[in-house]
Amino acid sequence: MSASPPIRTVAIVGSGVVAGMAALALTRTLPHARVELVTMPVPAEALADRLPRLWPSAFPLLPSLGLAEADLLARGIAAPLLARRFTGWSRSGGRWMCPEGETVRIPGTGALHQRWLHAGARMAFHDLFPAAALAEAGRFSPDALVSTELAQADVTLALAPDRFGAVIGAGCQRANVVVSEGPLQAALPGPDGGWRAIRLASGRVIEADLFVWAAGKPLPGEEWLDWSGVLPADRLTVTRTDASGLVDEYETVGDGWRARWAHGDTGIGAVAFNAGIGQAKPVSDAAEPLKLTPGAAAYGWTGNLLRLGDGAAQLGALALPGFTLAAHHLLLALELLPARDMEPVLVAEYNRRARLRTEHLRDFVAAHYLAGGRRRGPFWTGLSAVEPPSSLADTLAQFRRRGQLPHRDEDSVPADAWRAVLLGQGIRPAVPDPVVLGTDRNVERQTLMSACRSLAMQAAQFPDGAPAPGISFVRVPKPHTAQD
């Protein structure tokens, strides 16, 4: 069929869930190829492997793994997360949430955030999200996602790494993925920045058509773009805490921020700070801070070498986007999977799209720091002087002016989540939207309030519970995206 024959052999380096996921997806995609997983322990800093969260944008990867989101929830492999809650982040110090999914649909004229701004309602913008209503009510079941009024809710999967790893491992075994004892000792360079072969500590040499570096850290000696200026939290301490609910909590302190993350049956407490500015009080004395290196490899794919996970990009601990980014990169690699000769046009297209994906996600995380929030305290004062990346600067300028978001391809973040963060941080557009200007504020305020009340009521009545295994979500189709 093809000018160049398909890939025969794949070697993946790494022992975490990112490597396992890559092995499983590749072996399922290339049933005739020999897929070999070379073990190599991932460092504690590899957040994509250690604290995997799968955002809804990356759910389309799951079928390639033979998995379904409802199934993962039902089997306790993932816990549902409905929102991130932020305390002390905005300049006014208020609390706000970034809920999953979209805002509720309310008939009327104009975009909902513009209507909310125009109405001057007292409720928070996040109150217009069904996911927030469910989070406040402390209730969740996947059925909520198909009920009519709450249908715009969505859920992030907080994957329990050990259980998820076991599922992936079993899948790999069934699919005859070969596991070889690492670690990798040396890579023998091949053309175009790829590898010809790798040598293991045992002395064994493995040749492959495609190599995947998923060992949870940048390749030694590789050019690494430094994003620590715009993602300033480069130290993290973590400890186990008791179980937490449907919401990840983020609270600022003078030296950085603290988080409480849902994590399987337990929770995790985290403190993030900047090494150069000073150490925030750790959650427990025992914990040695992890060193994070926010940034990205200059290219995700060179020659026959693909990087995934913390070896491709690190966006830090805020919102834990690492695993989701790795999932998107893997999905893209499957879509553009080259033949054995690694067609340069496919590799280039991968790098173009993967890079957009990475940068847009970086921008989203960076917006939490740079969109004009808290500036008191050693960690925060300097942020006013930090120049955002140009794409984020553009987004902020457009939003400050008119509440608009530039259209971005390869964005993992729904527009409503962007709005929740920018409005939550306290941005109020300078110029009103001409479309909503003509509506009566008082009427609009009543409309929005009653929609919120109705959401809260629906959420409170909602049964709590996991779905039966095998149920898959029937999602309400997204509206046609034609321009109007």
Next chain:
Amino acid sequence: MPVQPRSRVVILGGGTAGWMTAAALSALAGAACKVTLVESADIGIVGVGEATLPHLRAFITRLGIDEHAFMAATEATFKLGIEFRDFGRIGDRYIHPFGSYGQPLNGIAFHHHWLRRRGADGTSPIGDYSPAVVAAEQSRFAFPSNRNVTNSFGYAYQFDATRFAPFLRTWSEERGVRRVEGLVANVDRDDPTGDVRALQLSDGQRIEGDLFIDCSGFRSVLLGTALDEPWEDWSHWLPCDRAVAAPCASPPGPIEPFTRAVAMPAGWRWRIPLRHRVGNGYVYSSAHCDDATAQAALLDALETPSLAEPRLLRFKAGRRRRSWVGNVIAVGLASGFLEPLESTSIYLVQMAITRLLEHFPGRTIEPVDRDGFNAAVDAEYDRIRDFLILHYHATTRDDSPFWDHVRTMRIPDSLEEKLELWRRSAQVQQYGYGLFLEPSWVAVYLGQGIIPERWDQRADLLGEEALDRALAELRAAIAREVAAMPDHRDQLMRAA
């Protein structure tokens, strides 16, 4: 938020662009601006532009315009796509439908599966998997229901371009738009900003404004002439620069719910069936064909005698470097022109209006308003340009100097990359916004004979038998659905 005084918007031009803008601003931003429109009967409108894209429906709906009333007033028919004849090779034909082919199987776009079975027993042309194509071929039309996949497609309109602006004019005037008849003789500008302050009309009237929308057509009176914004010329890629147009009476028989584009020795010819007549025109390159030859070729191709003297139109492919400069925003032909091969001009008008509403400045304009608007317009123009060039370049025709030229010309790098990606892997360069997404590219690539070397490897994971069954079922379901659709002409009578 402080209550701002309404800004004064002056629209220059009363063609399709001018009245669409006036209608949208008065309906959607009436609380933010007062609209005055200046037009001159002495100059008139270009009066062509009969084929549209499905996006126009969203425009009509958003403004609250009644579809029946609009269609009746403009003698409109339904449009399910464009049929291209003789483009890739003489004798070839395909329809670029509104809507996709088939549906993804196992998460993999349909065309990969189709490519895999191409040439195997029992497979049929990819058009058989598009309800829009099958309905178009049979001159049937029903409103899409979105109830099931076989019935999910889009539709647009084909209408009398001389009646659309007058329809919108009545509608807009009822909503408070002030219309001024007059010829702009002079443009008053501010020193030192260069912003336009007022239009001086030849009868002495002076029309002041905060924001000026230049809808003056090819003359580009404000942006091009007064502000002298540089022109970006694309005629080396899109060499057609003239058209001759002539309507003819509708032949008996069905009214086809699609536009036809037939490749000609020095360009191509359109055929657009309306309720009361058929619109025709030959778009050609004056470097490869003289006017008399073009006119003779057009008249020769008409099915019925011409209803009017053929009209000659001149244009250039390209655009003003920026559409929004100072307090002047060009919409429509005043901002640029890409030839009508894919009926994109009115879409570009509509897109500019949408972006204008998003970046509507209030009484003071900030650079960020212009930058946001111009960036969005740039992206649209570039993508449409590449898509149009593809229609010419993807050919094996060597029967005339024109086709030799477009076949062998150097194309933009951005298109070269897209083509290479397709040839090697059947992948379409993805973008989420703008016009012509994956199904459109697939339609033209395959329709013009660019068969990729391979397909998405994941398509092979589906068993051949299961795939063949799925294909046969889909084909049958579409055939059934279409057979139940009314005839297009009957549907129009019903709507009338």
